[in-house]
Amino acid sequence: MRFYGTFSTIAGILAPLGIVLAVGVFSMLMVPGGRAKLRAALSAWERNLVGIAALVALIAMSGSLYLSDVVGFLPCSLCWYQRIAMYPLVFVLGVGFLRKDPSVWFYALPLSLVGAVISWYHVLLQYRPSLEIAACSAGVPCTMRYMLVYGFVSIPVMAGSAFLLITACMLLVRSLRVTVPRS
Numbered sequence: 001m002r003f004y005g006t007f008s009t010i011a012g013i014l015a016p017l018g019i020v021l022a023v024g025v026f027s028m029l030m031v032p033g034g035r036a037k038l039r040a041a042l043s044a045w046e047r048n049l050v051g052i053a054a055l056v057a058l059i060a061m062s063g064s065l066y067l068s069d070v071v072g073f074l075p076c077s078l079c080w081y082q083r084i085a086m087y088p089l090v091f092v093l094g095v096g097f098l099r100k101d102p103s104v105w106f107y108a109l110p111l112s113l114v115g116a117v118i119s120w121y122h123v124l125l126q127y128r129p130s131l132e133i134a135a136c137s138a139g140v141p142c143t144m145r146y147m148l149v150y151g152f153v154s155i156p157v158m159a160g161s162a163f164l165l166i167t168a169c170m171l172l173v174r175s176l177r178v179t180v181p182r183s
Contacts, residue, residue, distance in 0.1 A: 004071055011063060011158050012149030018056070018161035025168035029175055039176055050104055053169035054093035060162035061090050067146070067155065076140040078122040082159045085115030089166060105170040112166040119160030126154055 028034035042049070064083055067073045075083065089111050096104025122142060125132055129143040145154045 007063070007066065008147055008149050012153045015153045015158045015161040018165040022161070022164035022168040025172060029171060035175060038172065042172070042176070049169045049173050050093055050102065051097040053108065053166045054090065054097045056162050056165050057086060057089040057093055060086050060159060063158065073146045074140045076142045076144065078118060078142045079155070081118050082115055082122070082156070085111050085118065086159065086162070102173050105173040109167065109170040109174070112163050112170060116160060116163035116167055119156050119163055122156035123154065123160060126156065
């Protein structure tokens with residue numbers, strides 16, 4: 001369990017960083033001339049956006065498996081739905097990266113958007129339990145916080161930041177029309 005303290009510290013840093021990066025990308029995509037600035041800034045990275053998204057999904061999946069299988073946290077119903085959206089992203093994005101297929105955004109974007117909505121609803125429930133639409137039936141209440149790093153980073157915040165970062169990468173792939181030369 002000594003690794004748990006390190007895990008929570010790293011996750012507590014990466015989650016807000018992912019949110020800031022995703023919001024920055026969304027903002028740049030909305031601002032006139034923002035795409036041109038992103039294209040210039042990402043000239044060296046544009047081939048790896050799908051790989052970055054795949055890595056984020058892999059880290060999120062590994063983190064959720066660590067928290068449930070090693071630490072022993074029982075996932076609630078909303079956590080299961082978030083896993084249903086995240087786990088396939090590892091394989092979809094991984095195959096897209098290996099095949100150098102920028103059209104993978106078409107398959108990954110819906111999964112990441114659905115996962116983001118579920119995650120942020122889960123975060124909202126943790127702060128306002130009265131907004132719960134249906135009772136959590138997995139034995140663990142959806143309002144429970146197993147961990148709270150720096151006073152605001154809970155497990156759904158971590159998942160939500162991963163979904164937002166993956167969404168940002170997929171929107172970049174789509175809107176910048178990233179073309180990866182096939183070797």
